[in-house]
Amino acid sequence: MTSKPQAKYLHDYQPPTHVVENLSLTFELDPQHTKVTARFILTAQGDTSSVILDGVELTLNSVHVDGQVHTNYRLHDTGLELFGLGERAEIEIVNTISPGANTSLEGLYLSDGAYCTQCEAEGFRKITYFLDRPDVLTTYNVKIIGPKQMPYLLSNGNKVDSGELSDGRHYVCWEDPFKKPSYLFALVAGDFDVLTDQFETRTGRKVDLQLFVDKGNLSKAPHAMTSLKKAMAWDEQRFDLEYDLDIYMIVAVDFFNMGAMENKGLNVFNSACVLANQETATDRDFHIIESIVGHEYFHNWTGNRVTCRDWFQLSLKEGLTVFRDQEFSSDLGSRALNRIDAVNTVRTHQFAEDAGPMAHPIRPQQVIEMNNFYTVTVYNKGAEVIRMMHTILGEAGFQKGMKLYFERHDGQAVTCDDFVAAMSDANGKDLSQFKLWYNQVGTPKVSARTNYDDQQGEFTLHLAQSHADNDPVEAPLHIPVAIELLDKQGQVIKVPESTAKQGKVLELTEKQQSFVFCGLESEPVIVLLEGFSAPCLLSYDYQQHQLLHIAKFASSDYARWEAIQQLYKAEIKTLVKTQAFSEYQLPECLTQALSMLLDDLSGDLSILAELFTVPGFDALSAEYTPVPVAQLDQAISTVEYQIAEQLKPAWCAAYSQLQDDGSLDAVAVAIRTMKNKCLFYLAQVSDSQIQGWIQAQSESHNMTLKLGAIRAAVNAQHVLTQLLLDDFDKQWQSDLLVMDKWFALQASRRDERCIDNILSLYTHPCFDKANPNRVRALIGAFTRTNPRHFHREDGRGYEVLADLIAELNQVNPQNAARIITPLLSFKRFDETRQGLMRAQLEKLARLPELSDDLYEKIDKALN
Ligand code: 7MK
Ligand code: ZN
Numbered sequence: 001m002t003s004k005p006q007a008k009y010l011h012d013y014q015p016p017t018h019v020v021e022n023l024s025l026t027f028e029l030d031p032q033h034t035k036v037t038a039r040f041i042l043t044a045q046g047d048t049s050s051v052i053l054d055g056v057e058l059t060l061n062s063v064h065v066d067g068q069v070h071t072n073y074r075l076h077d078t079g080l081e082l083f084g085l086g087e088r089a090e091i092e093i094v095n096t097i098s099p100g101a102n103t104s105l106e107g108l109y110l111s112d113g114a115y116c117t118q119c120e121a122e123g124f125r126k127i128t129y130f131l132d133r134p135d136v137l138t139t140y141n142v143k144i145i146g147p148k149q150m151p152y153l154l155s156n157g158n159k160v161d162s163g164e165l166s167d168g169r170h171y172v173c174w175e176d177p178f179k180k181p182s183y184l185f186a187l188v189a190g191d192f193d194v195l196t197d198q199f200e201t202r203t204g205r206k207v208d209l210q211l212f213v214d215k216g217n218l219s220k221a222p223h224a225m226t227s228l229k230k231a232m233a234w235d236e237q238r239f240d241l242e243y244d245l246d247i248y249m250i251v252a253v254d255f256f257n258m259g260a261m262e263n264k265g266l267n268v269f270n271s272a273c274v275l276a277n278q279e280t281a282t283d284r285d286f287h288i289i290e291s292i293v294g295h296e297y298f299h300n301w302t303g304n305r306v307t308c309r310d311w312f313q314l315s316l317k318e319g320l321t322v323f324r325d326q327e328f329s330s331d332l333g334s335r336a337l338n339r340i341d342a343v344n345t346v347r348t349h350q351f352a353e354d355a356g357p358m359a360h361p362i363r364p365q366q367v368i369e370m371n372n373f374y375t376v377t378v379y380n381k382g383a384e385v386i387r388m389m390h391t392i393l394g395e396a397g398f399q400k401g402m403k404l405y406f407e408r409h410d411g412q413a414v415t416c417d418d419f420v421a422a423m424s425d426a427n428g429k430d431l432s433q434f435k436l437w438y439n440q441v442g443t444p445k446v447s448a449r450t451n452y453d454d455q456q457g458e459f460t461l462h463l464a465q466s467h468a469d470n471d472p473v474e475a476p477l478h479i480p481v482a483i484e485l486l487d488k489q490g491q492v493i494k495v496p497e498s499t500a501k502q503g504k505v506l507e508l509t510e511k512q513q514s515f516v517f518c519g520l521e522s523e524p525v526i527v528l529l530e531g532f533s534a535p536c537l538l539s540y541d542y543q544q545h546q547l548l549h550i551a552k553f554a555s556s557d558y559a560r561w562e563a564i565q566q567l568y569k570a571e572i573k574t575l576v577k578t579q580a581f582s583e584y585q586l587p588e589c590l591t592q593a594l595s596m597l598l599d600d601l602s603g604d605l606s607i608l609a610e611l612f613t614v615p616g617f618d619a620l621s622a623e624y625t626p627v628p629v630a631q632l633d634q635a636i637s638t639v640e641y642q643i644a645e646q647l648k649p650a651w652c653a654a655y656s657q658l659q660d661d662g663s664l665d666a667v668a669v670a671i672r673t674m675k676n677k678c679l680f681y682l683a684q685v686s687d688s689q690i691q692g693w694i695q696a697q698s699e700s701h702n703m704t705l706k707l708g709a710i711r712a713a714v715n716a717q718h719v720l721t722q723l724l725l726d727d728f729d730k731q732w733q734s735d736l737l738v739m740d741k742w743f744a745l746q747a748s749r750r751d752e753r754c755i756d757n758i759l760s761l762y763t764h765p766c767f768d769k770a771n772p773n774r775v776r777a778l779i780g781a782f783t784r785t786n787p788r789h790f791h792r793e794d795g796r797g798y799e800v801l802a803d804l805i806a807e808l809n810q811v812n813p814q815n816a817a818r819i820i821t822p823l824l825s826f827k828r829f830d831e832t833r834q835g836l837m838r839a840q841l842e843k844l845a846r847l848p849e850l851s852d853d854l855y856e857k858i859d860k861a862l863n
Pocket of ligand 1: 120258259260261262295296299318374379
């Protein structure tokens with residue numbers, strides 16, 4: 001029996017015992033026996049008796065100290081303890097690793113024959129013995145020796161030397177002048193096609209840009225390159241931040257656990273987040289690629305130049321960088337659409353995490369496996385917390401804070417407190433109460449009541465805040481509540497600056513607070529938490545006519561979208577209650593409002609498509625305990641069917657009118673989005689004309705349109721479904737990233753054969769359980785998009801997931817722990833399903849060599 005994994009605590013933080021001067025690394029690459037030689041100087045910071053270097057799954061060959069063989073050491077499970085060092089010691093360690101046997105995709109591994117690394121958070125210790133923690137920063141010199149069939153031997157920083165060896169191998173040396181922690185180290189070796197370009201910074205420095213992709217994929221690289229140049233220019237303009245090296249490399253690999261990694265000067269990307277052309281990628285893919293390329297680039301300042309003191313501070317760089325990539329996307333594209341996107345992520349996934357067993361503050365206090373904390377809470381709620389500071393301080397104040405943050409901390413490893421202090425000091429604004437957001441857990445609730453005094457023309461808003469049951473914080477939070485008041489005619493009523501900053505932001509700092517608005521002619525309609533100004537649940541007793549008024553008149557597209565979401569939600573909830581599915585009809589006023597919207601195609605069609613998107617199962621299930629699985633699924637389908645049926649002539653008219661020019665500009669993208677929305681509804685009320693449209697659009701050479709047609713058919717269980725899926729399979733077997741879309745479609749099928757079908761797809765020639773993209777496409781999509789079958793009452797959905805997790809436990813613990821999420825919140829379901837889910841978790845808990853990753857999550861869920 002191995003001992004239980006131990007948690008580490010934020011309050012136990014100790015500064016490192018030693019500082020490191022210049023790390024020099026030599027790699028002699030070999031799939032089974034890669035030899036790693038590390039040389040560095042350690043200087044003690046106090047106690048000089050010993051040092052513990054992190055290292056796991058390494059074979060130690062030799063240790064030298066100050067040029068002498070050193071035997072005074074002890075090997076632990078997770079490290080090497082050196083004794084008898086002086087205050088300053090020159091260390092040389094030689095060890096071997098086998099990248100070819102590394103299926104965890106952490107440390108140095110092979111991706112389709114190319115060597116690559118992933119070190120964040122604690123992967124460097126799988127490469128060599130070192131102080132593998134983010135507050136140990138040093139410069140790196142790296143020499144890579146490899147076979148000539150691998151022409152590219154890459155690492156961080158600048159190439160300083162290269163040459164050939166007498167044995168037929170060759171080598172390249174790299175020097176990174178910027179001090180960095182080990183998690184930002186990268187090595188890549190292989191044969192690639194390269195797209196090169198150049199960026200001239202605002203001070204006139206020329207930066208070489210290189211994008212490495214698998215051979216034959218060059219035609220899919222330009223979009224990522226364009227995105228990179230846009231990101232570089234945007235960071236100069238909006239944040240006054242310029243790139244600092246003369247070279248920026250991005251490598252795309254097929255085997256990667258996450259989206260991408262910001263290694264200094266050498267980003268490594270999941271190929272799914274780089275490769276795109278219009279035949280193989282959707283407009284959504286293009287958008288995501290731009291935002292991820294931006295995200296990794298923005299890390300160069302928020303993450304690399306200023307990094308985290310310890311991993312509990314992960315949100316310091318991730319919350320901030322997500323905020324920055326969201327702003328990048330919003331400045332380049334549509335602010336409202338990006339906001340809708342971000343809010344959907346928080347409301348569906350983050351709120352669920354916050355309500356489940358893995359709930360944690362954006363700055364966690366305790367961690368067993370750090371990889372489990374790359375979460376929607378740390379990232380997306382973290383970004384909301386940054387956004388709230390931006391809302392409170394305004395753009396100019398926020399930028400002043402950023403400037404001070406870099407002035408104080410460039411080159412350092414710091415904490416979330418340091419960031420807030422810079423914001424606070426630069427603006428003379430007390431943010432001590434605001435900082436509670438870094439400790440609180442669960443979704444806070446803001447409840448609103450209003451009353452109107454007709455005589456006085458006075459409207460009073462009573463706000464109250466409360467914490468979630470699982471929140472250790474009791475004191476009230478500092479919550480920016482953005483509002484808008486609309487009069488009878490739909491005009492926006494001006495609010496004085498004394499009541500609301502920037503004309504709309506109320507600062508709720510007490511448990512209960514009231515705000516009075518005077519001089520009104522009639523009772524206004526209030527928009528609350530406008531733009532989702534705080535990551536809270538809002539409770540306010542909106543009347544249908546008020547929501548319709550907002551949907552019609554609110555000044556922001558976001559608020560109009562939100563109002564319509566609330567209207568849909570109310571319908572669905574009523575249906576779940578009455579279960580009168582067959583008699584159900586959309587209320588007259590809603591049909592009318594929707595039909596008015598659909599008759600006018602002159603506005604932004606991307607927004608229009610969002611207005612016709614009904615909230616999904618995951619967003620709605622949060623409103624119930626236990627979740628009424630079958631009823632909720634049926635209620636959503638019923639409302640959607642009504643929207644299709646009631647508006648059929650309008651959908652037909654819109655569809656025949658819409659024609660995109662095939663380009664990637666916003667208007668063309670919007671037209672395609674709306675066309676797909678039309679087809680989504682029309683497929684549910686298909687006739688021969690509509691069937692013809694689906695068939696024709698499925699033959700498009702544009703992936704957005706092609707996939708839109710097939711998805712509409714799959715969702716509606718249309719007679720064409722099997723035929724379209726078979727055609728797609730035949731056409732795209734040579735492109736695995738495209739096949740991922742097909743796997744996801746298969747996983748979302750609603751017919752009874754769904755699960756048998758998924759099991760048979762495990763043997764599809766394109767499927768590979770060792771590849772995280774394939775697993776996410778098939779099983780991730782199944783659990784996320786197919787509640788009907790995932791939550792089957794015979795438990796087969798849960799069983800399929802758990803069986804795969806059991807297989808992946810040893811192969812790729814990180815990925816296994818990622819896909820387990822939907823099983824963890826079993827307490828939200830009825831007794832039968834709870835029992836079935838719990839049984840699967842208990843089965844997994846008994847696995848002979850359960851990884852720390854899975855242990856932490858299962859243990860939290862069960863206990
Ligand atoms: C995004 C860490 C990396 C989850 C979401 C990313 C990861 C996990 C990209 C990997 C990142 N530092 O840039 O945040
Ligand atoms: Zn990041």
